[in-house]
Amino acid sequence: MHPLLQTLTLVTVFFGVTTAPLEAAWYTKEFSAQVKWTIPTPTEPEKIEGHVYVGDKRLRIENTTKGHTSALIFLVQEKKAWTLDLAAKNYHDGVARMAMLPKPDTDILPSDPDSPCANKEKRVTCAKTGSGTLDGVATEEWTITIDQDQQKGEIKLSIDPARHLVLKQQPDVGPVRTRTFLGDMEHQGRPTEKWMVNEEFQGQSTVLEQWVDKELRLIVRESGQAGDVLLDVSAIKIAPQPDSLFKIPDGFKLTQPVMDPHPPGGPIPGGAGQRQ
DSSP: OOHHHHOOOHHHHHHSSSSOHHHHOOOSSOEEEEEEEEEOOSSSOEEEEEEEEEOSSEEEEEEEETTEEEEEEEETTTTEEEEEETTTTEEEESOOSOBOOOOOSOOOOTTSTTSGGGOTTOSEEEEEEEEEEETTEEEEEEEEEEEETTEEEEEEEEEETTTTEEEEEEESSSOEEEEEEEEEEEETTEEEEEEEEEEEETTEEEEEEEEEETTTTEEEEEEOTTSOEEEEEEEEEESOOOGGGGSOOTTOEEOOOOOOSSOOOSSBOSSGGGOO
């Protein structure tokens, strides 16, 4: 797994940047798309192709790798998920090892009414300390102090309020993560913003480039430091999605999930920008 995907900092824990990608924000429109994922491994990268179908608080993802296709159906409001084996015509409750679609490129900000800063117990306190610019983007500067269970520390944030994004997070202990706006681009004929994401920790730096679809606020392309494409979303079609996509098909049998003796640690993120 890419080093940037493995990092959890205080800000990801308390601002929903990584821990709840499908619930922190939902997609602004219903759409379908084709997706290619490349998952780095210690040996050969794992190549996965598939389709995604995004409905109104409903999601279907199909993964095809080594000739086998699995599907995930996720219902946000009902808090239900099923994993389907399309060839065997069976399914089980919960989420198996799947390459996921990045969540919309938006963050929970300190000023949001549902942010931890509004917690009456004051285990997280937030102070706006000023304004500035970061690589030409107007920002708000915040200091977040956390004292919750075993998590204690301070984080400095630079926020882009117009895009509702955290552009820089600098904890007193842990990696520093910075997003730099590189300009407007096109991807598959659709307008996007190109960003560079840099994470520095213990003298090492990890860099990714991301293309964010302006209309959907979805990461549609991501490349690693060597220029390898980790995520590519194409053939986007914005339209209502049929109800049948989000239901268990007739004839599918309920089974128990197969236990992996070497569990991968849950769903495979759809990119470092997924904040999963």
